[in-house]
Amino acid sequence: MQALILAAGMGNRLGKYTKENTKCMLEVNGKKLIEYVLDMLHNTGIKKLVLVVGYKKENLMRYLGDSYKDVKIEYIENPIYAKTNNIYSLYLARDKLAQDDTILLESDLMFEEEILQKLVEDKRPSLAVVDKYQAWMDGTSAVLDENDNILNFFPKKLFRFQDVEDYYKTVNIYKFSKSFSQKVYIPFLEAYSKAMGENEYYESVLRVLTILGDIELKALRLDGQKWYEIDDVQDKANAEIIFAPTPKIKFELMQKRYGGYWRFPYVKDFCYLVNPYFPPEKMREEMKAYFYDLLSQYPSGQETQRLLAGKMFGIEAENIIVGNGAAEIIRSLGKVIEGTFGLAFPTFNEYPESIGYERIVQFIPENSTFSYEIDEMLTLANKCDNLLLVNPDNPSGNFIPKEQLIKLADKLLQIDKKFILDESFVDFSTRGDAESMITQEILDSYPNLIVVKSISKSYGVPGIRLGVVASSDKVIIEGLREKLTIWNINSFGEFFLQIFGKYKDDYKKACKQISSQRDKLYVQLREIPYLDVIYSQANYFLAHVKEPFSATELCEILLERYNIYIKDLSGKIGFEDKESIRIAVRDEKDNDVLINALKELI
Numbered sequence: 001m002q003a004l005i006l007a008a009g010m011g012n013r014l015g016k017y018t019k020e021n022t023k024c025m026l027e028v029n030g031k032k033l034i035e036y037v038l039d040m041l042h043n044t045g046i047k048k049l050v051l052v053v054g055y056k057k058e059n060l061m062r063y064l065g066d067s068y069k070d071v072k073i074e075y076i077e078n079p080i081y082a083k084t085n086n087i088y089s090l091y092l093a094r095d096k097l098a099q100d101d102t103i104l105l106e107s108d109l110m111f112e113e114e115i116l117q118k119l120v121e122d123k124r125p126s127l128a129v130v131d132k133y134q135a136w137m138d139g140t141s142a143v144l145d146e147n148d149n150i151l152n153f154f155p156k157k158l159f160r161f162q163d164v165e166d167y168y169k170t171v172n173i174y175k176f177s178k179s180f181s182q183k184v185y186i187p188f189l190e191a192y193s194k195a196m197g198e199n200e201y202y203e204s205v206l207r208v209l210t211i212l213g214d215i216e217l218k219a220l221r222l223d224g225q226k227w228y229e230i231d232d233v234q235d236k237a238n239a240e241i242i243f244a245p246t247p248k249i250k251f252e253l254m255q256k257r258y259g260g261y262w263r264f265p266y267v268k269d270f271c272y273l274v275n276p277y278f279p280p281e282k283m284r285e286e287m288k289a290y291f292y293d294l295l296s297q298y299p300s301g302q303e304t305q306r307l308l309a310g311k312m313f314g315i316e317a318e319n320i321i322v323g324n325g326a327a328e329i330i331r332s333l334g335k336v337i338e339g340t341f342g343l344a345f346p347t348f349n350e351y352p353e354s355i356g357y358e359r360i361v362q363f364i365p366e367n368s369t370f371s372y373e374i375d376e377m378l379t380l381a382n383k384c385d386n387l388l389l390v391n392p393d394n395p396s397g398n399f400i401p402k403e404q405l406i407k408l409a410d411k412l413l414q415i416d417k418k419f420i421l422d423e424s425f426v427d428f429s430t431r432g433d434a435e436s437m438i439t440q441e442i443l444d445s446y447p448n449l450i451v452v453k454s455i456s457k458s459y460g461v462p463g464i465r466l467g468v469v470a471s472s473d474k475v476i477i478e479g480l481r482e483k484l485t486i487w488n489i490n491s492f493g494e495f496f497l498q499i500f501g502k503y504k505d506d507y508k509k510a511c512k513q514i515s516s517q518r519d520k521l522y523v524q525l526r527e528i529p530y531l532d533v534i535y536s537q538a539n540y541f542l543a544h545v546k547e548p549f550s551a552t553e554l555c556e557i558l559l560e561r562y563n564i565y566i567k568d569l570s571g572k573i574g575f576e577d578k579e580s581i582r583i584a585v586r587d588e589k590d591n592d593v594l595i596n597a598l599k600e601l602i
Contacts, residue, residue: 001120002100003046005037006089007107008054008078013232022055024107025063026230028239029249033110033230034060038068040113044120046103049073050096052089054081080198087205088198091189097181101125104174110239111227115173118225124218125177128206130168131222136238136263139229140203141167148219153207168219170203171227180216184209224266238263247560251552254565259462261565268590271567273394273425273540275460276587278510279496283503287495294491301486308497309468315440319472321480322497324488326424326454326467329480330354333469336479337418337450339385344372346574348394348422364574368544369534370396374408386418392425395569395582397536402435409437409446417448418473424454425538427511428518443472450476455496457539458511464493514539518585524595525583529602530554539585542569544578549601551579562597 011023018026024034041049049071053060057077066073076096078089086106090097097104103119119127128150130142141159143151143166154160154167176185185205192205209215228239241257241264244250254267261269279287287294299305302322310317323329327350334341334355342361343351352360361384365372370393377400381387389408392399400408405421412419427433437451450471456462466489471477500507518539525533525541532544545551551570558564567582569575585591 001046001103002048002050002096003037003041003103003105004050004052004090004093004097005034005105005107006052006086006093007034007060008052008057008081008084008089009086009107010055010082011108011231014230014236015233017233017236020056021059022053022057022107023230025056025060026108026236028110028230028236029243029245032063033107034064035068036110037105038064038071040116041071041103042069043113044116046120047071048100050076050093052076052078052093054078054089084198085201087189087193087200087202090202091193091198094186094189097176098178098186101178102176102181104176106172106229108230109172109227110230110243111171111173112225115171115222115225115227119173119175119220122175122220124220125175126180126215126217127175127220128217129171129173129222130219131171131227133164133167133169134265136265137169137229138231139172140170140201142170142219144168144219144221148221149214150206150210150217150219152210153203155201155203155207168221171222172229173227174217175220177216184215247556248552251556251559251568254559255568264563267559267563267565268586268593269565270584270586270590270594271565271582272462273457273538273584274462275428275458275510275514275539276590277513278458278460278503278507280503280506280510283499283506286499287492290495294495297491299487299489299491299494302481302484302488305489305494305497308494312497312500313436313438313468313470315438315443315470318474319440319443319477320468320470321477321484322489322493323467323469323484324493325456325462325465326422326452326469328465328484328488329452329467329469332480332483333420333450333452334359335483336476337386337420341386341388341420342377342380342384343388344370344377344380344390344393344398346370346395346569346572347390349572351388351390351422352573362573368532369398370542370574371398374400374404374411377408378411381412381415381417384417386420387412388420388422390422390424392429392536392538394425394538395540395542395567395580397534397538397540397542399429399537402431402437405437406442406446409442409449413446413448418450418476419446419448420450420452422452422454424452424457424467425540426453427458427507428514428539429537430515432508432511432515438468438470443470447472458514459496459507460510461496464490464496466493466496514585517588517591520588521583521585521591521595524591525598528595528598531598541583541585542580543583544580546579549579551581554601555581557601558597562593564594564597 011018305322455466
C-alpha cells in the first residue's frame with residue numbers, strides 16, 4: 001500500500017504562513033503538517049509516498065528529499081497549480097494511483113493516527129473517511145445508508161442546511177484499491193477532466209460514480225477521533241488547541257479564547273455560566289422564524305431598547321439602559337461614577353479591571369468559604385466612596401437575601417454612598433426573581449442604588465450579548481447612556497427583549513430546574529474526596545482542590561482525558577495560597593458526565 005498527497009496548492013487564506021511555503025509546510029504546535037503525516041505513514045507501515053507539488057515546490061522537496069525515515073518519496077509536478085484545482089493534480093498522478101492500493105490525502109489536514117490505522121486495517125477495499133457534520137466543517141459532504149453505502153456526495157454549492165442532520169463531512173482521506181482505481185475511478189477521472197476542465201475537484205468524480213450506480217467505495221465513519229482541515233489562520237489556532245502537545249498547553253490555549261466553543265462541540269463547558277433550560281424550544285423556533293428579517297434589518301435605537309427592557313423588568317424606561325452584555329455597562333461604570341469602590345474578593349475580575357485596581361478598596365473574608373454579611377459591607381463602605389457588591393458573588397456563591405440588601409441600601413443612603421449591585425445570578429437563588437432588586441418601588445426609594453444584570457447568564461443567551469443597568473439616579477443613567485453607541489444592541493437582542501414576556505413562565509421554570517440540578521450536583525460533588533465544595537445559590541460552585549491534585553492539574557486532566565472544561569482560579573486575588581476551581585451547573589445529563597469523570601480519578 002502507498003500514500004498519495006495532493007500538495008500543489010497556494011494556500012492564500014493562510015496569509016503570511018504560506019507566503020514562502022506550500023500549506024503542508026505550515027507549522028502547528030512547532031511541527032510541520034507534512035511531518036505529522038509522514039510519521040503516521042511510517043508508524044502504520046506505509047513505505048511509499050507520492051507527493052503532487054506545485055507552489056513553492058523547491059522548498060518542500062529540499063526539506064524532505066527522497067525519503068523520510070523508511071518512507072520513500074516520489075514527486076509529481078503540477079506546473080499550472082495557480083489555474084487548476086485538485087482534480088488536475090490527481091489526474092497528473094493517475095499512473096501512480098493505478099500501481100497499488102492507495103491512501104489518498106490532502107495536504108492541509110491534521111488528524112489522529114488512529115484514523116489511518118482504522119483505514120489500513122479495515123478489510124473493505126475502498127473507503128471514504130467521513131464524520132458527522134458539525135458547525136465548523138466546510139466542503140463536500142455525503143449522505144449514507146445504514147450499511148455505509150454512500151448514496152450521494154454534495155459539493156458546497158448543493159449543500160442544504162435544512163438537511164444538515166443527514167450529512168457526513170468527507171474528511172478528505174480515502175483508501176482506493178488498485179482495482180477500483182484502474183477499472184473505475186481513473187477512467188472516469190480522465191473523462192470528467194476532459195469534459196469539465198481542470199478547475200474542478202476529484203470528489204466530483206465520486207459524485208458521478210454514486211449517481212450512476214453501485215460502486216465499491218464505502219464510508220468509514222469516525223467515532224470521536226479528532227481531525228481538522230486547516231484553510232486559514234483561525235483553523236490553525238483551532239487545530240493548535242485540538243492537537244496541543246501537552247495537557248498544560250491545551251488548557252492554556254483554551255482559557256485564552258473566552259468563548260466560541262461551538263468550534264469544539266465535543267467539549268463540555270463547565271466554565272462559562274449559562275442556563276441550559278432557557279430559552280424553550282418554542283422561543284427558539286420563533287426567533288428562527290424571523291431570522292432573515294432580523295439579519296437583514298437595522299435594530300432600533302437605544303430609546304426603543306429601553307422601552308422593551310423596562311417592559312421586561314416592569315419598570316419605567318427612563319430608569320433602565322440596555323448594554324451589549326453586562327460587560328459593556330461595567331466598562332462604563334468607572335467613567336461615570338467618581339471615587340473609590342469597595343469590593344469583596346475574590347470576585348468577577350471585569351469590575352476591578354474596568355474601574356482600575358487603584359480605585360478599588362479590597363476586602364477579603366478571612367474564611368475558606370469567602371462568606372460575608374452586610375455588617376462587613378458597611379465597614380468596607382466607610383473606607384471608600386461607593387460600595388460594589390456581586391450577589392450571589394462570583395465565584396464564591398456568597399448570597400445576601402433581599403431583605404438584608406434593602407437594609408444595606410438604606411444605611412448607604414444615609415451616609416451618602418452609592419450602592420452598585422450586580423445581581424446577574426440572583427434568579428437562580430431559592431426564591432428566584434422575587435429576590436431581584438429591579439423593582440420600581442425599590443429604585444424610587446433608593447436613588448443611590450445602581451443594579452447591573454447580565455441577560456446572558458440566567459436567560460441562556462450569551463451569544464446575543466444583552467445586559468441592563470437600572471437606577472432612579474437620572475444623572476448616572478444619562479451618563480451611562482452617553483457612553484453607548486446608538487446601535488449597541490443587534491436585532492436578535494432586540495427581538496429577544498420584544499418577545500420575552502410570552503415566555504416569562506418558562507423562564508421561572510427554567511431557573512427552578514437549574515436550582516434543582518444545582519442541589520443535586522452539590523450532593524454528588526461532596527462525595528468526591530479531593531474536592532471541598534462550598535454551597536452556592538448561583539449556578540456554579542467554588543471548590544477547593546485537595547491532594548493528589550492541584551487545581552491546574554485537575555483542570556488539565558479533565559480537558560485532556562474527558563473534554564470537560566472547568567475554571568481554574570489559580571493566581572486570582574484571594575486564591576494566592578489556595579488550590580481552587582469553579583464548576584458551572586449544567587443539565588442533568590452533562591452533570592452526570594462530570595461526576596463520572598471525577599469519580600474515575602479517585
